[in-house]
Amino acid sequence: MKRLADRDLLTALVLFGIAAVFSSGTTTDVKDWIFPQLANYVILAVGVTLLARFLLAGVLKRAPDFVDGVRENWPAIIDLLVFCLIVLAYVFVMNGLGFWLASFLMLTLTSVYLTQDKTRRNLTLAVAMPLGVCIVAYFVFLRVFYVPVPEATWWLGV
Numbered sequence: 429m430k431r432l433a434d435r436d437l438l439t440a441l442v443l444f445g446i447a448a449v450f451s452s453g454t455t456t457d458v459k460d461w462i463f464p465q466l467a468n469y470v471i472l473a474v475g476v477t478l479l480a481r482f483l484l485a486g487v488l489k490r491a492p493d494f495v496d497g498v499r500e501n502w503p504a505i506i507d508l509l510v511f512c513l514i515v516l517a518y519v520f521v522m523n524g525l526g527f528w529l530a531s532f533l534m535l536t537l538t539s540v541y542l543t544q545d546k547t548r549r550n551l552t553l554a555v556a557m558p559l560g561v562c563i564v565a566y567f568v569f570l571r572v573f574y575v576p577v578p579e580a581t582w583w584l585g586v
Contacts, residue, residue, distance in 0.1 A: 436482040443475030507542065514538055526580030532562045 450468050518534040525533070535558030540546075543554045569575040 434482055434485075436478045436485070440475045440478035440482065443471050443478070447472040447475060510541060511538060514541070523578045524580065524582040526583075527577035528562055528566060529580065531565070532558055535561060 447468055450464070450471075514534055514537050518530055522530040524530075536555055539554035539558055540551060543550050569577060
């Protein structure tokens with residue numbers, strides 16, 4: 429039973445669950461076209477790869493990489509939980525704030541939170557990089573691939 433706590437197997441199962449949830453809601457709407465489906469297929473492919481790696485390790489009799497909850501792992505677990513909360517908040521405010529503002533805020537919050545050495549230079553980079561990523565993504569999404577993104581609904585006049 430302990431073998432079921434292997435990192436590759438647990439990660440593959442979580443990725444399969446994520447792929448199943450996001451595959452079930454697809455429609456013929458424009459927003460369900462190539463980009464979301466491609467991202468879902470990538471998640472599914474990574475899950476299949478991790479499952480194959482787990483099965484291959486079993487056949488080759490390699491020692492499994494168990495998930496453990498030792499005290500040294502708690503900072504990483506807390507960082508992961510905070511990141512998940514930021515992403516969850518992003519999902520809920522994206523339609524209200526609009527895709528670009530919500531994306532910038534999510535990337536900035538994540539970058540600032542995960543910056544280990546919080547010097548002035550590192551914090552400036554943690555804000556500048558998300559801004560640059562959003563600007564590049566704007567041109568690629570809207571001008572090259574014509575990907576529709578949610579517009580803000582919380583602003584006056586919208």
